[in-house]
Amino acid sequence: xxxxxxxxxxxxxxxxxxxxxxxxxxxxxxxxxxxxxxxxxxxxxxxxxxxxxxxxxxxxxxxxxxxxxxxxxxxxxxxxxxxxxxxxxxxxxxxxxxxxxxxxxxxxxxxxxxxxxxxxxxxxxxxxxxxxxxxxxxxxxxxxxxxxxxxxxxxxxxxxxxxxxxxxxxxxxxxxxxxxxxxxxxxxxxxxxxxxxxxxxxxxxxxxxxxxxxxxxxxxxxxxxxxxxxxxxxxxxxxxxxxxxxxxxxxxxxxxxxxxxxxxxxxxxxxxxxxxxxxxxxxxxxxxxxxxxxxxxxxxxxxxxxxxxxxxxxxxxxxxxxxxxxxxxxxxxxxxxxxxxxxxxxxxxxxxxxxxxxx
Numbered sequence: 001x002x003x004x005x006x007x008x009x010x011x012x013x014x015x016x017x018x019x020x021x022x023x024x025x026x027x028x029x030x031x032x033x034x035x036x037x038x039x040x041x042x043x044x045x046x047x048x049x050x051x052x053x054x055x056x057x058x059x060x061x062x063x064x065x066x067x068x069x070x071x072x073x074x075x076x077x078x079x080x081x082x083x084x085x086x087x088x089x090x091x092x093x094x095x096x097x098x099x100x101x102x103x104x105x106x107x108x109x110x111x112x113x114x115x116x117x118x119x120x121x122x123x124x125x126x127x128x129x130x131x132x133x134x135x136x137x138x139x140x141x142x143x144x145x146x147x148x149x150x151x152x153x154x155x156x157x158x159x160x161x162x163x164x165x166x167x168x169x170x171x172x173x174x175x176x177x178x179x180x181x182x183x184x185x186x187x188x189x190x191x192x193x194x195x196x197x198x199x200x201x202x203x204x205x206x207x208x209x210x211x212x213x214x215x216x217x218x219x220x221x222x223x224x225x226x227x228x229x230x231x232x233x234x235x236x237x238x239x240x241x242x243x244x245x246x247x248x249x250x251x252x253x254x255x256x257x258x259x260x261x262x263x264x265x266x267x268x269x270x271x272x273x274x275x276x277x278x279x280x281x282x283x284x285x286x287x288x289x290x291x292x293x294x295x296x297x298x299x300x301x302x303x304x305x306x307x308x309x310x311x312x313x314x315x316x317x318x319x320x321x322x323x324x325x326x327x328x329x330x331x332x333x334x335x336x337x338x339x340x341x342x343x344x345x346x347x348x349x350x351x352x353x354x355x356x357x358x359x
Contacts, residue, residue, distance in 0.1 A: 010063065017062075024061035024160045029053060032152045036145055050126055052078055053149050055119035060157040065170040067211050068117055071158075075150040077117025081106035082142035085127020086134070098128045172213035191223055224313060236312070237305035239345045240326045240335030246271050249278055249297070253289030256281055267323040269333055270297045276331040277302065282322065300325050305334055309345055316342055 033049040040048060056078060059069035067073065085102040092098040106124035110116045123146055127134060134141050161168035197216055201208075208215070246269040247256045260268055260283060270279045270293055279297030281289075289296045301315045301324040315321050316339045326335040 020164055020166075021058075021062035024157065024164075025057040027160060028057050028061060028153055028156045031156055032149055035152050036149055039148060040144060048145060050078075050082075050123065050130075050146055050149055052119035052122040052126060052146075053153055055122060056117070056150065056153060059118070060153065061160070063209075064157070064161055064166055064168045065211075065214065066209055068209060070169050071154045073115045073117040074119075074154050075147065076113055076115030077110050077120035078123045078150045079142050079147040080109050080113060080115065081117075081120035081124040082127045082146040083139075084109050085124035086139055086141055087127075088124075089128045090139075095129060099125055102128045170211070170214075172211040172217065192219065224311070234309045234345060235305065236303050236307045236309050236324075236326050236337060237335070239309055239341050240305070240337045241341065242335045244269060244325075244333050244336045246333060247281070247293060248273070249294040250292050252292060253286050253296070256289075256293045257283065257286050260286075265323075265338075267300075267321075267336075267338070269300060269325050269336070270294070271333065275333070277325055277327055277333055278331075280323075280325065302327050302331075303337075304328070309337070309342060312337060312342060 029049070032053060037048045056074050059066060060074060063069055084106045088098050088102040088105065092101060102124040103121045106120050107116075110120050127141060130141070137144070158168060194216060197212070197219070210218075245259060245263050245265065247259055249270050249272055251270075256268055260266070266282050268281050269277055270281055272278050277300055278294075280300035281293050281297045285296045285298055286293070301312075301321050303312060303324050303326055305326055305328075307326075312324050315324055316337075323336050323338045325333055326337065328334055
């Protein structure tokens with residue numbers, strides 16, 4: 001129980017994520033100091049690196065998906081707050097009162113400019129209590145070194161996250177209909193709606209450190225996982241078709257098109273010379289074919305036989321995929337599950353549950 005004190009309180013935090021944050025912060029802060037020193041020339045009375053950058057680095061590298069860690073939040077939040085701090089210090093000479101007023105006005109300024117960033121409070125305080133280096137810099141301090149530090153840190157964070165294959169700047173894109181119509185995606189036409197999230201947030205009357213669209217995406221994934229758990233006994237191998245029609249990657253577009261029409265199917269798995277799955281084609285892809293199917297095939301959705309069947313819902317309701325290929329560890333085809341297969345299985349499970357309830 002004592003070790004529970006050291007368990008991360010952030011949802012989704014893993015050891016790998018924390019190690020990446022440590023490495024990123026080391027590189028980010030060190031290089032920010034070096035580059036700032038080269039840009040400003042150095043000297044004993046020149047502030048090369050301001051303390052709020054340490055707090056910004058925590059957000060940038062440890063929680064890059066946070067709205068408080070996005071580029072404008074870091075650059076705007078630190079720079080605007082530092083400008084507020086220097087301005088307050090210029091007009092208010094009582095350091096205690098100036099400190100409180102600077103932080104309060106910094107929060108207001110960041111809120112109005114949509115760049116709320118917790119280290120901005122420290123930047124405002126530094127503008128008031130920063131000492132000789134800040135006093136000598138005057139109204140240049142919010143720009144050099146604060147804005148300069150912030151821009152360099154964000155640029156380094158962008159490169160680091162790209163190399164680590166993280167999504168930064170984080171964009172919580174809402175789900176869109178792949179058919180280009182105004183209807184929401186199929187998986188969002190049931191269950192809760194966006195207005196339900198807004199009503200819940202209004203009822204709770206609290207501010208959460210998560211983007212509104214990220215929250216919706218998280219709740220829909222929770223809803224899906226609950227459904228999978230409820231139907232965990234229904235596996236892909238229980239409902240998949242096993243006599244799967246496929247086509248070699250060297251087949252012509254006409255041959256593939258004829259297979260689709262002869263068997264009245266919409267997706268045709270493509271296999272290599274070793275009978276391993278390499279992709280899939282449908283009539284949509286074949287309209288672009290000029291030679292073999294290898295040049296136009298798309299990535300095939302796959303699953304293993306022991307995968308819960310209901311977990312295929314996101315793929316089969318994305319508006320693009322019509323089937324999921326069931327493969328073994330060597331990507332050899334074992335079966336196929338179409339939208340119709342999953343719909344029929346869902347209906348049978350629902351009917352069985354209703355029969356048990358009536359009994």
